[in-house]
Amino acid sequence: MHLFRSMATLVSITGASLILVGCGQKSGQQKETITTSTDSELTTVDPSKTTAVGTFNVLNNVDEGLVRLGKDSRVEPGIATSSTVSKDGKTYTFHLRKNAKWSNGDPVTAHDFVYSWRRTLNPKTASQYGYLFSGIKNADKIQNKKAPVSSLGIKANGDYQLTVTLEQRIPYFKLLMGFPVFFPQDSKTVQKYGSQYGTSAKTQVYNGPFTLTQWTGTNLNWTLKKNPTYWDKKHVKLDNVKFNVTKDPSTGLNLFNENKLDMAQLSATQAKQMKNNKDLISRKQSSNYYIALNQKNKVFKNLKIRQAMSMIINRPMLANKVIGGGAINNDSFVSKDLAVSPKDGSDFTQDVTAPTSMGYHPAEAKQLFKQGLQEVGRKSLHFTLLNSDTYDQKQLSEYLQSALEKLPGLHVTLNNIPGRVILSRQADHQFQATVANWFADFSDPITFLNILTSTNPSNISQWKNAEYDRLIDASNNDDGGNAEARWNDMVKAQNLALKDQAIIPLYQSGEKWLVKKSVKGVIYNTAGANYNFKDASVK
Template structure:
C-alpha cells in the first residue's frame, strides 16, 4: 500500500481564506441576505474520491459534501448522521446501525447498507492502494486484508438488509464514533462508481454526493469550483447556506489585504501575517493538533541511513522556527502533539507522559552527521527537500535549508517547491529525498499519529518487528487496559521516532484567523483547520 496522507501532507492548511459575496435579497422569508459565501483556498483540489484523497483541500470538499454514519455537531461532538440509531453488543465489538430511509444520493439513488460495504471493501483492497487504508486497522480483518493475506469480503462489515448495517471490530475502541466521522468511512454509490471506473471522483460530474452540499463546476484541474446546497439531502431544511464559491489563491498577502479593505469576512493567516494582524479586530489564535514533519525516502542510500536521518532531525532550531517564522504553534519533539490525547485513567497528556524524543541537539546532530558521512563514504552530501508551493511551505523549507546547511558542514540542500497535487504524486512515486508536509488527525488517540501521522510509506517501508508487535498488542491484548495500552503506545513511538528516526517532527501547528461577526456558525474541525459549512449563515 502506498501512503501519502493528507492529511499529511497538505501544507496548505494554515492559509485558507474566506470572502463574503455581495449581499442581495434572498427568496427565503427568514433573511434579507443572500446566503452565499466565497472562499479562497491556498491549494488545488486533487480528488473527490473518498478512497483516494490525501490532501486537505480534497478532505474539506469531502467532509462538506459526503456524510457517514456519524458527523460532528456544532459543538464538535460526534452524533449520528447517516444512521438514525445504533445498538452495541455487550462486548463493545459489534455495532448494528439502522440507516435513514430518507437519505438519498444527489442523483436520487437511496443510500443503502450496500453502499457502505462496497466503499469500505474497496478502501482496504491492497490493489486499490488507498492512502487511507490503515484507518481500517481496528475493523475486523482490516490488517490482514490490507496486507493481502485475506479477501476484502472478509472485512468486518455486513449489510443485514437494505437499511441495516453491522460493523465488527477487532477489539473495543473508545473513539469509535469519532473514527466514523472520517471521510474514509463514507459510503459510495456503487452504481456510479462502477459506471465511471477509474474516472470516478476526477470531476464533479463524475461524482454523486450524500451530504449537505454538492460540488459543481470542478473539471479536475481548474482552480475554481462551488459547493451548492444539496436538494436531495435528508436534512436540507437545517442548511441555511445556499452556495460556497471556491477559488485557489496561493498568496496569503492577497487574502490579508482583502480582509483589511472589508472584502473578506474570514481570513486564515500565516507566518508573517499573523504578527502583522494580531492586533486587528477579529483576530483569533490557538494551538491545534496539526503537525509539521519531514519524511525520508528510505529507498535511497543517503536517506535510508539512520545516522543521516537522526542528524537531520536534530539539526534545526525548533524554538526559532516557531517564534520567528510561524508566529504560532509550538515545538514538537515526537510524532504525537501535546494537548491532544489524555490517559483515561490518570487524565495525563500523552505527550507529557511520552516525553521528548528528537529535540534540537546540535552536539548530537554533528555526532550523527559524522557517522553518516563515514558510513556513506562521503565528505559532501547533496539532497533535495520537497515542499508544496504555498507561501508558508516555502518559508519553512527555506528555514530548514538554512539551518541544515549551517549546522551540518558538507551538506547541500536544494529546494523543490511544486503545486500540492504534484507534490503528493511525487511523494507517492518516491520521487523525493526528503519531503516536508503537515498532517492533522482524525480522532483523539495517540495511535492515529503513531500508525499514520502523515508518515509517507509507513506501511510499505517501515517493517520493524518490535514496532508492529507493539501496535498489535495495543490494539488487541491491551485494548481494554488503558494503562498498559498507553505505555505500549509510548514504546511504539520511541521505536519509530527516537530509535529509528523514520520521521523527523518539525513543529506543532497553530491556527490564526480574522473573523467578522456577520458570518455565523462557521466551524473548524476539532483536530485541525478543515472547515464545516453545514451550520453557516450570513446575518
Template structure:
C-alpha cells in the same frame, strides 16, 4: 477582541478551510444580496486533489468531501461524534466486537436515489479492495477480515460489515477498537453510490460532474485541476431547510499577501494567514487561532543512503530549532514540539496528555549536531553529501523549506540542500510513489488516540512512504493494536514505549506543532473550528 480557540484537549483532524472568490466577487456579492441569497467566499491554500472517498488523504479533499457528503456520524462542536445519517451513536455489544447501527430513512443522493446501508457496505468494501489502492485502507484494520482483504488473501465481500436490511448496518470486529466511533465520523467511512462509481468508471470523482452527493452541498465548477470551485446547496439533502448558505465560492490563493489584500478589499470572507502576516494581524478582531494536535515534520526516504544513516538523522534533529520555527518563521500560534505525537491527546482513563507523559524527545543543540555529523561523514565516506528537499509551493511551506535549508547548511558543514517546491497535489503524488529523498509533510490526528500518529511508522502502513522498517517497533505496535487492545493501561504504556523508540531512530524529524490562523469576517456566523473534522458550512449563515 482577539479570539483564541483552544481545542487541544481532544484531538484533531486534518482541516483547512476552503477558498476564496476571484476578483470579480464585488459584483457577484451584490447580485447575491439583491436576490436575498446567502453567499460565502473563502480562500483555500492548495488545489483539490480528489473527491474519491476511497482515495482522499489530504486536508483539502476531506474539507470538500465534508461539505458535500454525509456519513453515519459527524462531530459536534466539542469534537464528540454525534448522529448524522445514523439514528444515534451506538455502543458495542458482544464484548466490544459488534456494532449495530440503524440509519435514518430520509437520506438521498443528488440523483434521487435513497442512501441505504448497502451504500456504506459498498463504500467500505471498495476502500479495502487492493485494486482501489487506498492509502487509508489500514484504518479498517480490526474489522473482521480487513487486513486479509488488503493483502489480497480474501475477497472484499468478506469484510465484517453487512446490511441487515436497507437501513441497518452490522459491523463485526476481530478485536475492540476504542476509537471506532470517531473513525465513523471521518470521510473515509462515508457511503458511496455504486451506480455512480460504475457509471463514471475511471472518471469517477475526478470532476464535479462525475459524482453524486448526499450532503448539504454539491460541488460545482471543478474539472479536477482548476484552482476555483463552488459548493451549491443540494436540494436533495435531507435537512436542506436548515441550511442557510446557497453557495460557497472557493479560490486557491497560495500567496499570503494576495489573500490578505482580497480580504481587506472585502472580496472574501475567510482566509488563512501565516508567518509575518499572522503576526501583523494578531490584534485584529477578526483574527482566530485554532490549536490542535498536528505535527509538521521531515520524512526520510530510507532508500536514500544519506537518509538511512542514523547519525545523519540525529545531526539534522539537533540542528532544528522548533521554537524558532514556531515563533519566528510561522507566528500563527504554532508551537514548539517535543516529539512526533503532538500535545492534546489525552488518556481517557487518567486525563494525562500523551506527549507530556512521553517527555521531551527533541533538542536543539548545535554542538551535538556537529558531533553526530562528524560520525555520519565517516560512515558515509565519499557519498555526495546533498539532499533534495521536497515541499509544497505555498508561501509558508517554501519559507519553512528555506529555513531548514539554511539551518542545516550552516550547522552541518559540507551538507547541501536543494529545495524543490511543487504544487500540493504533485507533492502528495511524489510522496505516495516514494519519489523523494526528504520531504516536508504534516499529520493531523483523525481520531482521539496516539496510535493515529504512531501507526504511520509501521513498516506495512501505506502512509510509511519512506519505508522505515524496525522490527522492535513493529512488535510494540502489534502489542498496541492486538495483544493489549482490551487493556487500556498496558496499551498506553506500550504506545509511550513506541513513541520513544521512534524518536530514538528518527524516521521522521518533528519540526513544530501546527496551529491554524484565520481572518473571518464578523458577518460569518456559526463557523466552528473543532479539534476533529473539517468545518461544516451547512451550519454557517452570513448576516
C-alpha cells in the same frame, strides 16, 4: 491525513488543513453565500483514494456518513438515526434513515456503506487509508490479500440496517464513522465513470448538505451548493460556499480589507502586525510537520546522519519566527491537546521522553554528521528537499536549507512544487528528502503512530522497526480493551520512533485568522475533517 497547504490548506498535503477564507453575501430574501480562499487545489473527491485534508474538508460537507461530528467532535446523527452495541463492544448495529438520497435521486442504503468499505479495502484500489479499518473483522487479512473482500465484517440487513463486526473493541470507533473514508459510495456512479470517478464535480454524486459544482478537476475554484435532496436541507442556511485558490497570504489580506473575503488566514508577519485586531482569532491544529528521509537511500539509513540533521534545527525559532501563526515546538510526533491519559488525565505528550536529537545542539550535530559520513564512506552529501509551493512552505524550505547547510559538507537543493504533484511523489517514494505533514483523522494518538508502521502506505520514509510494529499491533489488538495498557504501548512506541529518528518532527501548526463578524456557525474541529458548514450562516 496529509495536508496540501501548508499541504489542503496549508495535503499531507494532508488538512490544512483547509485554509478557509470567505466573503459573505445575502442576495434576495434567503440567498446566503460565503466566499472562501484556500492555498491548495483539489486533486480528487474519491473518498477511497484521497489523502488530502482539503479534500476531506470538502467531502465532509458534500457527503455524510453514519454519524456527523459536530462541535468538539461530538457524535451526532447522520445517515444513521440510532445504533446499538453488544456488551462485548464488538458488534454495532446501525439503523439508517429512509429519507436520505444521493444527488442523482438514488436512495442511500446500507448496501452503499458495504460497497464503499469493500472498495476502499480492495487491494486493487490501492487506498492509502485501508489501515484505518484495522480491527474490523478480516480487514487486515483483506489488506494483506489473505481473505476475500466479501469477508469484511460489514453486512447489510436489508436496505436500512447495517451490522459491523469488530475483532476487538475499538475505543474510537464512533469517531471513525464521522471520517469521510467511512462514508457511503453510490456503486452505480463508480461503475459509470470508472477511472474518471471523482476526478471532477460532475463525475461524483453527493448525499450531504451541499453538492460540489464548478470543479473541472484542474481549475482553481469550485463551489459547494446547497443540496436540494439532502434529508435535513431545512436546517442548511447557506446557499453556496465558494472557494478560490489563493497561495499568497498578502492577496488574501487585501481581499479581506476590500470586504471581498470574510475570513483570511494570516502569515506570521501579518499576525504579529495585527495582534490587536478585533477580528483576529487562533485555530489550533492536531498536526505535525516533519522531514521524511527516504531510507531506501544508504546515506539516510545511517542513524547519526538523521540525528545530526535533527539537532541542527532550532525548533523554537522555527515555530515562533519562521512559521508563526500559532505554530508550536512540540518535541513529539503526536500533537498536543489531542488525547489525555486514562490514568491521570495528562496530555499524551507529557508522557513522551524527547531524545537529545530533538533539541538544538549544533556542535554535537556537526560531529555526528562527520561520523555518519565516514560510516557510509562519504566526504559530503548533496540532496534535494521536496516541499509544496505555498508561501509558508517556501519560507520553511529556505530556513531548513540554511540550517542544514551548517553541517559541514552538506548541500541542499530546494524543489517546491504544487500540492497535487507532491502527494503523488511522496506516495511513490520519488524523493530523497521531503517536508511532509500529518493531520489527525480522529482524537487518538494512534492516528499519528499508525503511519510509522513498516507496512503502512503513509510511511513515506520507509523506516522499519520490528519492536515498534509489535507495540502498535499490541495497542490495536491484545491491549485494545485495556485503556492503560494500550496507552503505555503507544507511549513506548512514540519514544522508540523519536529515539531512532524515524522522521524529523519540526512543528505543530496553528492558524491565525481575520474573521468577519457576519460569519456564524462554522464548526472547526482540530482532528479529522476540520470544517463543517452545515450550520453556518451569514448574519
